Structures are given as C-alpha cells and as structure tokens.
Amino acid sequence: MFCSTLPHFYDFFFFLICLADVKNISSPVLREVKFHSVDYRNILHWKTQSHPDGNQKYFVQYKIYGEKHWTTARHCQGITQLYCDLSQQTSDPWERYYARVQAEVSGHQSSWVLSPRFNPHWETSVSPPTMRLNVTERAIVVRLKPPKSPYRRRRGSWISMKKLQKLTYRVYLMHSGSIQASATITVPRLTHRSPTVCSVTFLV
Numbered sequence: 001m002f003c004s005t006l007p008h009f010y011d012f013f014f015f016l017i018c019l020a021d022v023k024n025i026s027s028p029v030l031r032e033v034k035f036h037s038v039d040y041r042n043i044l045h046w047k048t049q050s051h052p053d054g055n056q057k058y059f060v061q062y063k064i065y066g067e068k069h070w071t072t073a074r075h076c077q078g079i080t081q082l083y084c085d086l087s088q089q090t091s092d093p094w095e096r097y098y099a100r101v102q103a104e105v106s107g108h109q110s111s112w113v114l115s116p117r118f119n120p121h122w123e124t125s126v127s128p129p130t131m132r133l134n135v136t137e138r139a140i141v142v143r144l145k146p147p148k149s150p151y152r153r154r155r156g157s158w159i160s161m162k163k164l165q166k167l168t169y170r171v172y173l174m175h176s177g178s179i180q181a182s183a184t185i186t187v188p189r190l191t192h193r194s195p196t197v198c199s200v201t202f203l204v
Contacts, residue, residue, distance in 0.1 A: 030113040033101050035086075037124040039161055040149045042090045044099045044115060045083045056105045060084045065096035065117060078104075087150045093121035093164060126161055129169060144169055 033046040048056060060076035063069065076084035090097045097118045103110040127147045134141040146167055148158040161167065 030101055030103050030110055033113045033115045035118040039127055039147045040120055040124050042087045042120055043083050043085050046101050048103060056103055059102045062086055062089055062099040090120055142171055
C-alpha cells in the first residue's frame with residue numbers, strides 16, 4: 001500500500017515546487033509611460049522596477065486617437081532599452097496619438113500600460129538655434145539657423161523646424177549691462193544708437 005502511494009506523493013511534491021517557482025517569478029511593473037519631444041523627435045519613455053533576472057524585454061504599439069486597432073512598432077519589439085523613437089510613426093504634427101508598452105521577463109508578460117494622449121505640434125519643444133556672429137567696426141551681423149526636424153524632403157534634405165513651427169527669435173544688443181536695442185527675426189535690420197549697427201539674418 002505504501003509503495004503504491006509513493007509515486008503520487010512525489011508527483012504532488014513536484015507540483016508544489018513548480019507552483020512555488022511560478023509565484024516567485026513576478027510580472028514586471030511598468031510606470032510613467034509618456035512621450036518626450038524635442039524638435040519633433042517624439043521619443044516614448046517608460047520606467048520599470050529592476051528584476052532579479054535582469055532580462056526584461058519591451059514591446060511597443062501605437063495608434064491615432066479614434067482608431068480601434070493598435071499598430072505594432074516593428075523596430076521596438078523585444079527591446080531592452082527604456083525608450084522607443086516613434087518620430088516617423090507620429091509624423092503628423094496635428095494628429096493626436098497614444099502609445100502603449102508591455103514588458104516581458106522569463107516568459108511572463110505584464111499588462112499593457114498606456115501613455116497620455118500626445119499631440120506633437122503643441123507638446124514638442126524647440127531647441128535653441130545655432131548662432132554665428134560677424135563683427136566689424138561698424139556692424140554686427142547675427143546669423144541664426146533653426147534646428148532641423150527628423151523629417152526629410154523627397155530629395156533627402158532635412159526639413160527645418162521653421163517649416164513646421166512659427167518661430168520667433170529676439171536678439172538683444174547690450175552695452176555696459178543695459179539693453180541698447182533689440183529686434184526679432186522679422187526685422188531685417190536693427191540700428192544701434194551709433195556708430196554701431198546690428199543686423200539680423202535668418203537662415204533656413
């Protein structure tokens with residue numbers, strides 16, 4: 001009688017061990033899934049708790065507001081970094097987008113975590129322009145060049161942020177700590193009291 005019940009006891013004991021192992025493998029926890037955008041480089045970021053195995057993988061999907069079905073971001077499947085560049089997938093500045101992330105560790109998947117709604121036009125930040133000065137005895141020529149977006153024209157050249165956003169730069173001419181004159185880029189020439197002239201040039 002004892003011999004016949006012994007195999008069943010080992011089966012039950014093995015089941016308890018497997019069950020304990022499954023409980024010890026917790027699903028990864030995702031948080032703070034949101035877009036960060038500079039010059040229309042729309043990067044989805046997220047945070048997660050570190051896992052003992054250290055082999056978390058992440059899967060990203062996105063969709064336009066109002067659509068029923070999610071689209072897989074093919075370049076962000078099974079990735080290990082905590083971000084995904086969705087600039088090309090969210091290239092319409094006026095659309096509203098959502099993204100979501102799922103984590104996987106040791107074969108266990110987390111639930112999808114949704115980002116807040118994202119509108120590139122209103123939520124992107126514009127980085128400072130590059131500036132060049134040409135100083136002579138009677139003039140200071142200031143050349144401003146706005147940053148480039150991540151988008152290209154059909155011929156391959158980069159599209160300037162000037163084409164996507166209304167940019168206004170203000171240039172100040174200071175002397176002895178006080179502002180002597182100022183102008184925006186829409187004013188082609190700025191005249192100082194004398195004898196110096198400050199001219200503003202806008203490059204696209």
